[in-house]
Amino acid sequence: MHVEVRGLNKKFGEFQAVTDVHFTIEKGQLIGLLGPSGGGKTSILRMLAGLEQPDSGDILFHGQRVNDLPPQERGIGFVFQNYALFKHMTVAENIAFGLQVKKWPKAKIKARVDELVELTGLAGFEKRYPHQLSGGQRQRVAFARALAPEPQLLLLDEPFAAIDAKIRHELRSWLREMIDRLGITSIFVTHDQDEAIEVADEIMIINKGRLEQKGTPWEIYKDPKTPFVASFIGESTVIENIASLRGFEDVSAWPGTRALIRPEYIEVGFKEDFTQLLSATEKGRVSHVHFRGSEWLVEVEVGENKLVTYRSLEKDVLREGDEVLVLVHRAYLFNDNDSWVMENKLKAGPIAFEI
Amino acid sequence: MTNMLRSRWWSWGFRSAVMLYFVLLIVFPILGIYGQSLSDGWNAFVHNLTEPIAWKAVMLTVKLALIATAVNVLIGTMAAWVLIRYRFPGRSFLNSLVDLPFALPTAVVGLMILLLLGPRSWVGQGAEQLGFTILFHEPAIVVAMVFVTFPFVIRAIQPLLEELDPSEEEASYTLGASKAKTFFRVILPSMVPGIVSGAMLVFSRSLAEFGAVVLVAGNIPAKTLVASVYIFGEIESDNPAGAAAVSVLLLTFSFVILWIVNYMQTRRTNG
Numbered sequence: 001m002h003v004e005v006r007g008l009n010k011k012f013g014e015f016q017a018v019t020d021v022h023f024t025i026e027k028g029q030l031i032g033l034l035g036p037s038g039g040g041k042t043s044i045l046r047m048l049a050g051l052e053q054p055d056s057g058d059i060l061f062h063g064q065r066v067n068d069l070p071p072q073e074r075g076i077g078f079v080f081q082n083y084a085l086f087k088h089m090t091v092a093e094n095i096a097f098g099l100q101v102k103k104w105p106k107a108k109i110k111a112r113v114d115e116l117v118e119l120t121g122l123a124g125f126e127k128r129y130p131h132q133l134s135g136g137q138r139q140r141v142a143f144a145r146a147l148a149p150e151p152q153l154l155l156l157d158e159p160f161a162a163i164d165a166k167i168r169h170e171l172r173s174w175l176r177e178m179i180d181r182l183g184i185t186s187i188f189v190t191h192d193q194d195e196a197i198e199v200a201d202e203i204m205i206i207n208k209g210r211l212e213q214k215g216t217p218w219e220i221y222k223d224p225k226t227p228f229v230a231s232f233i234g235e236s237t238v239i240e241n242i243a244s245l246r247g248f249e250d251v252s253a254w255p256g257t258r259a260l261i262r263p264e265y266i267e268v269g270f271k272e273d274f275t276q277l278l279s280a281t282e283k284g285r286v287s288h289v290h291f292r293g294s295e296w297l298v299e300v301e302v303g304e305n306k307l308v309t310y311r312s313l314e315k316d317v318l319r320e321g322d323e324v325l326v327l328v329h330r331a332y333l334f335n336d337n338d339s340w341v342m343e344n345k346l347k348a349g350p351i352a353f354e355i
Numbered sequence: 356m357t358n359m360l361r362s363r364w365w366s367w368g369f370r371s372a373v374m375l376y377f378v379l380l381i382v383f384p385i386l387g388i389y390g391q392s393l394s395d396g397w398n399a400f401v402h403n404l405t406e407p408i409a410w411k412a413v414m415l416t417v418k419l420a421l422i423a424t425a426v427n428v429l430i431g432t433m434a435a436w437v438l439i440r441y442r443f444p445g446r447s448f449l450n451s452l453v454d455l456p457f458a459l460p461t462a463v464v465g466l467m468i469l470l471l472l473g474p475r476s477w478v479g480q481g482a483e484q485l486g487f488t489i490l491f492h493e494p495a496i497v498v499a500m501v502f503v504t505f506p507f508v509i510r511a512i513q514p515l516l517e518e519l520d521p522s523e524e525e526a527s528y529t530l531g532a533s534k535a536k537t538f539f540r541v542i543l544p545s546m547v548p549g550i551v552s553g554a555m556l557v558f559s560r561s562l563a564e565f566g567a568v569v570l571v572a573g574n575i576p577a578k579t580l581v582a583s584v585y586i587f588g589e590i591e592s593d594n595p596a597g598a599a600a601v602s603v604l605l606l607t608f609s610f611v612i613l614w615i616v617n618y619m620q621t622r623r624t625n626g
Contacts, residue, residue: 049529050528050529051525051528051529070528071525071528071529072528072529072531072532072533073531074529076529077529078525078526078529080522080525080526081522082520082522084520084522084523084525084526085523085526086523086526086527086541087523087545088544088545097527097530097532097540098530098531098532101530101531101532101536102531145526145530146529146530148530149530149531
């Protein structure tokens with residue numbers, strides 16, 4: 001289903017939950033609404049479902065305004081954060097509920113339930129009650145129940161929040177596969193950036209009720225449009241005085257500009273590691289080293305600035321107090337009016353080859 | 356080792372004390388009544404029960420208790436719904452008033468009904484004009500039973516309604532179910548265990564009610580004489596075996612009901 005939202009606003013009492021949100025979603029896409037908790041993601045989802053009424057703005061499905069349609073008539077499927085399975089009904093009864101309500105003939109209901117039970121890998125569990133299932137199984141039942149009446153839009157509210165980290169990974173890829181196979185337009189809410197990046201075709205970053213940026217995960221990582229997006233996606237350190245770093249002296253032309261530097265933008269090493277780019281490096285001192293399981297997290301002091309970077313386990317182990325060379329490849333700069341990405345000018349310029 | 360032994364002895368003693376208390380206060384008196392009812396032999400027991408005044412009193416009590424149960428199931432369910440689902444000024448005050456019938460002496464309840472529904476009150480006069488009398492007739496007994504057992508259904512349903520996840524209702528809406536359908540297929544089924552156990556308690560308490568009923572029933576044998584008042588009368592006229600026979604019948608009723616309630620509750624918690 002093609003979904004369009006225009007100028008959506010919602011207030012709960014004095015609290016402005018959603019502010020002037022616009023977006024368009026093409027048919028068949030899987031969209032992740034990503035943002036910190038309490039940022040308005042769930043409110044947007046609930047307004048799409050008709051469970052909440054917007055104060056102003058329009059919601060269009062297939063170009064038709066659906067604001068005044070109750071949830072029963074919107075043709076959506078909703079998977080709730082806590083699954084909201086009907087406790088007094090078995091798995092099969094839960095899945096059949098939406099079909100019985102729509103007065104499907106019995107034989108057709110049975111066929112559809114069998115099909116979904118098969119699809120969600122719940123065969124053999126049809127007669128169980130929700131409290132006899134694991135978290136992952138409940139999630140699948142909720143998914144099957146939402147899909148049963150053949151909705152055109154599937155809305156999922158934090159679908160993996162209540163599941164163990166390990167099973168969450170499996171379920172994510174399972175869901176991704178399932179949605180690809182069914183070709184159903186889907187929107188899911190999450191506060192977990194890994195989840196959004198891994199699963200979604202496109203991510204919408206929501207903060208304080210505003211849509212900060214919409215784009216593919218790669219676009220959002222590579223080219224964040226606002227300081228919030230830059231700091232929310234990936235890890236980063238904020239540097240107050242970026243002009244003091246070698247290669248970024250030009251920034252002093254814009255007073256009040258600060259920089260976000262991601263760990264992967266920084267390289268640390270010794271003289272022999274930087275044969276060509278030596279002039280672009282900076283002297284620093286290792287202040288902390290943390291083992292991260294698959295890599296080292298290294299904190300380096302460069303002058304008054306503290307930088308954070310990763311270091312491969314294959315390289316020499318650094319110790320606290322080691323004198324190292326630091327190369328900052330690029331920085332994300334922002335001030336009150338503007339934001340942009342700047343490459344280290346010594347790295348690209350001809351001077352880099354001097355030595 | 357000695358410590359463990361000592362603590363084991365202590366816990367054993369503690370359990371025994373509770374068991375003894377239970378046996379002395381509940382089991383012995385009950386056995387006593389069964390024994391008393393059969394003290395003159397089985398035939399006398401049957402004779403005591405087949406006495407028309409006795410079995411009519413029991414039948415009347417069961418009939419009126421069923422009516423009171425039906426009334427309280429309906430009103431109690433609605434009251435619990437209103438108290439949980441709506442927010443209005445005075446809600447918590449009303450909620451605390453629900454328990455009042457438990458706290459009042461039942462004789463006071465009887466007196467209240469006597470004054471409120473008597474022939475000189477406007478309710479009594481209104482009923483008179485419509486062609487029936489409340490006081491000293493069956494309606495007064497039902498009113499007394501309903502009043503005294505009012506809290507049972509409400510208090511049994513409230514926790515279930517509070518537990519009910521609002522997203523279950525929303526899930527039902529998104530699946531296309533109307534409000535009415537959602538109520539009957541999603542909300543009501545989760546209230547049923549509370550309604551049933553509340554109703555059972557209402558019924559057994561209504562069977563047993565004495566204080567409020569004795570003041571308003573008129574106690575005309577075979578017409579408005581209920582079982583508990585009959586028992587009282589038999590004791591007064593020095594026929595303990597007759598009193599015991601009817602008591603045994605009521606006791607057995609209560610046991611069966613308690614057992615059913617218990618069964619329903621364990622089934623609810625276990626699955």
